Amino acid sequence: MTIIAIVSQKGGSGKTTLSVNLAAAAEATGAVALIIDTDPQATASQWGAWRSDKAPEVIDSAPPRIQAKVDAAKAQGATFIVIDTPPHADSAASRAVEVADLVLIPCRPSAFDLAAIKTTVSLVRLFDKPAYVVFTAGPPHAPRMYEEAAELVQGFGIEACPHMLPDRAIYRHASAAGASVIEFEPEGKAAVEIAMLHRWTIAHADMSTTAREGV
């Protein structure tokens, strides 16, 4: 089983968009995916309700119960769990990081947003978890800008994921329809990008669990 925590202290970084689409990408490859929504605003849960709880399902959780829910979900057949966390929530973020195999930190490629990932980086370091910054909501064609942003991220002692999710209108259209971008436009650019990110995520999460089990 793969457990991914989506953490960012900054609001509007695309945590929920990343969570639901990553889980949907996993589901599309045959996994039994589950989204655990720890955000009191329940945005992911709202998405789940809009799609009448069609897989991947979304369940809510108070931070102290994350571990118990992960264990129960595993027993009920879940193979890919994404934990969506609210911004400025130390309790939810730390519990999510604690149970995760891999932490993804969605971040807009802007100086203000990048500076705000420092706190999140210190959190993943404390729990010694593999973590990567995923650039979200940036322009689709700006290789030089992403290069600079990745360098800045490295300055905080963390790597950027080579796959990014640039801003595309389809994310808004899909969410409003209670769909993932893969369901909404299977051949679209966003669907390809999220599928690639999912494949990369699986490879890196497996690497981290194998490394730990090997010790």
Add this chain to the structure above:
Amino acid sequence: MSRFANLADKPKAKPKQEDQPSANGGAGGGPSSAISASPRSNSRVGRKAIAAYFSPEMSLAMHLCARKNGLSLQELMAEAFDDILRKYGESPIGG
């Protein structure tokens, strides 16, 4: 049909009911939840909340300290308040 609905804290709202403020909404913990919280914690009865605003770093450090030592944030704060009372020559209250 729903595979994991039994794991939710709150009974799931139907999309059609989203505009109606539900009577039991916000209380948390439905009777059918497999892992549920009690609707209202008795530990708050007859007690007062003390809140303050700190930097994100302080908030994170306190949460992590609590987690590392297996304490709740409240227990950690109670300990800190007793320490501070002793420091200023007052009697500790003990929570």
